Amino acid sequence: MKVILKETIESLGIIGSEVNVADGYARNYLLPQKKAILATPQNRKVMEQMKVRVQAQIAKERAIAEELAARLNExxxxxxxxxxxxxxxxxxxxxxxxxxxxxxxxxxxxxxxxxxxxxxxxxxxxxxxxxxxxxxxxxxxxxxxxxx
Incomplete structure (x- = not known):
């Protein structure tokens, strides 16, 4: 089943990416937890509109991660x-x-x-x-x- 991630999930991918997952995983976990939406043409259009916000979210997460990485290196x-x-x-x-x-x-x-x-x-x-x-x-x- 193809879904679009609404948040970054370590084992699947980053927010906004379209991934193929097992049907049960999508039905029982991702969709009820609102971590993903079905990859329909209508939802793809919605995610395209949200892409600017998604890119900002990714940049923010990466900046926080790099700051933590600098601390961890020491x-x-x-x-x-x-x-x-x-x-x-x-x-x-x-x-x-x-x-x-x-x-x-x-x-x-x-x-x-x-x-x-x-x-x-x-x-x-x-x-x-x-x-x-x-x-x-x-x-x-x-x-x-x-x-x-």
Whole structure:
């Protein structure tokens, strides 16, 4: 089913774009939540008229995202963990641990925004990308140190 997005949805696209989604997803989620409208010729005309406002919204979202990205590039997080032999951790440092440490620094990011491919299982310094907006992915520095 083709729908036109009324707001930016990370997994689908930006506001105003026409996307093809599963019928059930559109009927049960996007349309009732007013996150999208059906892609009919009449709705396309309405969205064309709203395009100026949409472009302004996209520019605003991107500016906010780039401002946050500049802040995130400067952030460094230090996490302490119990260490076994040869610098290996007993557990691992997960996305939730990093989010919690960022909250302590008054930086709010969602778990799914952190692009950590797998949990950190050794001491060291790591660069973790954060998806703030489409095409805006700053990196935060995560340093894992042994617990005292």
């Amino acid at each position: 952030i460094s997080v230090t996490l302490s963990a119990k260490v076994a032999d040869e610098g290996k951790l007993y557990g691992s440092v997960t996305v939730q641990d990093i989010v919690r440490a960022l909250l302590e620094q008054n930086v709010e990011v969602e778990r799914r925004q952190l692009l950590l491919p797998e949990p950190i299982k050794a001491l060291g310094t790591y660069k973790v990308p954060v998806r703030v907006y489409k095409g805006v992915e700053p990196e935060i520095t995560v340093e894992v140190v042994p617990a005292a």
